[in-house]
Amino acid sequence: MTRWPLALWLLLSGAGASAIAQPYNAETTYRKLVAAYPDIRIASSTVPASVQVRKDIVYARRGELSLALDLYSPGPRDQAAPLVLLVHGGGWRSGDRGEMAPLAARLAARGYAAATVSYRLSGxxxxxxxxxxVRDALQWLRAHPEVHGADVDRMVLAGGSAGGQIAALAGMTSDGAVKAVINIDGLSDFTSEEARRHEDDPAKNPSAAGAWFGGRYAEQPALWHQASPINHVSRASPPVLFIVSSMPRFSVGREAMMAKLREHGVVAETVALPGTPHSFWLFDPWVTPTVDAMTDFLGRVFGALPASE
Known part of the structure; x- marks a missing residue:
């Protein structure tokens, strides 16, 4: 099957020129939000001197396409730190790993190793x-501890929006390799009525999910079901933290998935940030409470981090 360049695919598929002109990133999202939230600022990805950053590390090749990740390593510590792999959003068809750099920088400043990852978009x-x-990136990180120095037995998947759904799905199906999942304003169930109202809207030709699955729900029901993290919950699932905005349509399925996790005795928590838009993790003043929620949760899962040397 021919794989078109992303911009051409969006045009041919009916997504239109506006989708091409408005990729998902902090700058374009800021322009959409600033009128309603005049105090927001694009979050900085500046790191303290103790944090080492290594960019453009290729973890896989798909033909001529190289997939890469960026590593954020904390300063020397008495014990190897957990590693958080951060998955960007963008409706499965846009965005890049640079969106997650502010979270990665702040996590590393607090003693966690972090990596931001690229993956193939729907186009x-x-x-x-x-x-x-994302699974291959996890495997690469597990196979190369000498590169990052983190604890490969304490790996975490986290992501925002579409990246939250991807992180949750990969985490639920990781066969124990992922020890915690953090889903930031991402879907848990594509097949629910509320999710399909937005993601299976016939006026969207195609919707973001429809483009990813290659068809509407009626055409590809098995894929819509398979891609829903809620359908992979078991007693072996890792603990899950949901961090949600004030816009519940983006985290549809969360409450049902939490109930299912708890039925299996798995820790499931939610932190809601009142008054926030979707994509809040890209901006101040919400980056700090997002990282607070992440590190508080990981501290309960793994215990307090040892002091730096």
Whole structure:
């Protein structure tokens, strides 16, 4: 099957020129939000001198396409730190790993190793390619501890929006390799009525999810079901933290998934940030409370981090 360049694919698929002109990133999202939230600022990804950053590390190749990640390593510590792999959003068809740099920088400043990852977007390869890519990034990190120095037995998947759904799905199906999942304003159930109202809207030709799955729910029901993290919950699932905005449509399925996790005795928590828009993790003043929620949760999962040397 021919894989078109992303911009050409969006045009041919009916997504239109506006989708091409408005990629998902902090700058374009800021322009959409600033009128309603005049005090927001694009979050800085500046790191303290103790944090080492290594960029453009290729973890996999798909033909001529190289998939890369950026590593944020904390300063020397008495014990190897947990590693958080951060998955960016963008409706499965836009965005890049740079969106997650502010979170990665702040996590590393607090003693956690972090990595931001690229994956194939829907215009490059449909579902489940993105899931396969994130799994391969996890495998690469597990196989190369000498590169990052983190504890490969304490790996975490986290992501925002579409990245939250990807992180949750990959985490629920990791066979124990992922020890915690953090889903930031991402879907848990594509098949619920509320999710399909937005993601299966016939006026969207195609919707973001429809483009990823290669068809509407009636055409690809098995894929819509398979890609829903809620359908993979078991007693072996890792603990899950949901961090949500004031816009519940983006985290549809969360309450049902939490109930299912708890039925299996798995820790499931929610931190809600009142008055926040979707994509809040890209901006101040919400980056700090987002990182607070993440590190508080990881502290309960793994215990307090040892002091730096």
């Amino acid at each position: 490059q390869a449909r579902y489940p390619a993105a899931i396969d890519d």
